[in-house]
Amino acid sequence: MGCICNSEKSLKEKNNQTQLNANNNLKLYNQENILQEAQNINELDKNNDNQKLTINKKIYTEETLPTEKDLNKKNKNNEIKEIQPIKEEDIYLKEEKEKKEREEKEKKEKEEKERKEKEEKERKDKEKKEREEKEKKEKEEKEKKEKEEKEKKENEEIQSMEFTPSNFKLELFNKLELKKHNELRKKHHVNDLIINNELMKNAQKYAEKMAKTNKFQHSNDKERELTNHKGEWVGENIYFFWSSAKASYNSGSASESWYDEIKDYDFNKGGSSNGGVVGHFTQVVWKNTKEVGFGLAFNKNQCYVVGNYYPGGNFNRQEKNNVFPE
Numbered sequence: 001m002g003c004i005c006n007s008e009k010s011l012k013e014k015n016n017q018t019q020l021n022a023n024n025n026l027k028l029y030n031q032e033n034i035l036q037e038a039q040n041i042n043e044l045d046k047n048n049d050n051q052k053l054t055i056n057k058k059i060y061t062e063e064t065l066p067t068e069k070d071l072n073k074k075n076k077n078n079e080i081k082e083i084q085p086i087k088e089e090d091i092y093l094k095e096e097k098e099k100k101e102r103e104e105k106e107k108k109e110k111e112e113k114e115r116k117e118k119e120e121k122e123r124k125d126k127e128k129k130e131r132e133e134k135e136k137k138e139k140e141e142k143e144k145k146e147k148e149e150k151e152k153k154e155n156e157e158i159q160s161m162e163f164t165p166s167n168f169k170l171e172l173f174n175k176l177e178l179k180k181h182n183e184l185r186k187k188h189h190v191n192d193l194i195i196n197n198e199l200m201k202n203a204q205k206y207a208e209k210m211a212k213t214n215k216f217q218h219s220n221d222k223e224r225e226l227t228n229h230k231g232e233w234v235g236e237n238i239y240f241f242w243s244s245a246k247a248s249y250n251s252g253s254a255s256e257s258w259y260d261e262i263k264d265y266d267f268n269k270g271g272s273s274n275g276g277v278v279g280h281f282t283q284v285v286w287k288n289t290k291e292v293g294f295g296l297a298f299n300k301n302q303c304y305v306v307g308n309y310y311p312g313g314n315f316n317r318q319e320k321n322n323v324f325p326e
Contacts, residue, residue: 160251161176161250162248162249164246170204173294173296174294177251177252177254177255178194178195178292179252180251180252180255184284184285185284185285188285189324190324193291194291194292196291196292196310198293199226199292199293199310202223202224202308203293203295203306203307203308204293204294204296205223205295206295207295207305210304210306212299214302217238219236221233221234224236226310229310233311233312234311235286235309235312236309237254237284237306237307238305238306239257239258239304239305240305241302243302245301247298247302248303249303249305253305254294254307255284258284259285260281261276261277261278262278262281264276264278265281267323267324267325270317270319270323279314282323283307283313286313286323287322288311288322289309293307294306294307295308
């Protein structure tokens with residue numbers, strides 16, 4: 001019995017010693033690992049009393065060395081996290097975002113292109129319009145200049161003309177009669193007259209009427225009234241010439257005949273000086289008159305001339321304000 005007890009006691013002590021050795025070995029192993037790690041990170045510090053180890057910015061002494069659990073925890077925190085797979089929803093949203101950004105970019109580029117094209121078109125249209133207007137203006141100025149030169153040449157070439165039924169031209173007759181009128185008006189410091197086609201037409205119509213009826217008298221107001229000036233006064237001069245040889249008319253003759261009444265006009269009085277007729281003269285030089293038209297008609301060896309004036313002269317006793325001396 002006693003031997004058996006001693007054997008069990010010896011076995012128990014042997015086991016205790018084995019466990020103690022194992023613990024010492026584990027402690028030594030852990031110390032070696034910690035020292036190795038401290039050397040790897042090159043953070044070994046020494047103190048006079050205790051040896052200190054710096055591991056991951058944390059100070060350990062021999063009494064507070066990290067345990068295996070601490071090391072395992074550290075290693076676990078330093079493990080690379082597993083990459084999570086991208087979800088299909090995230091891929092879709094990303095694609096939609098990229099698509100939207102691409103569409104917006106394309107839209108902006110298209111709008112910018114359209115804007116530039118519009119500006120370019122407007123610039124070209126403006127240049128074209130300006131060019132056309134310039135060409136039109138130059139053409140009009142050229143035509144006007146040519147017309148003026150032509151009229152000047154005609155006036156220089158034709159100072160006077162004898163009209164007959166065979167060579168009569170209404171426009172030329174009016175041009176020459178107007179020229180004579182304006183020469184006479186200049187003597188009295190009043191404006192030139194211009195031809196009014198409606199006045200010319202009405203004057204010609206009434207001259208033909210007198211020639212046809214062989215009656216030399218003034219027309220009524222309605223016969224010489226202007227379409228755009230209903231009820232307004234239109235003045236009238238008439239002239240008759242007879243020849244035993246043939247029917248003819250020398251341009252300017254009527255104008256000179258009407259003007260000759262000046263010899264009976266009193267400028268101070270503003271009327272006739274001797275009771276003679278002066279109304280034809282005053283109408284020729286009446287200041288307020290602006291437009292005129294003439295007519296000429298023949299009947300065998302007789303000729304009739306009509307002059308229509310707008311605004312009419314000899315109106316409302318205004319001679320002193322419209323008829324001036326030379």
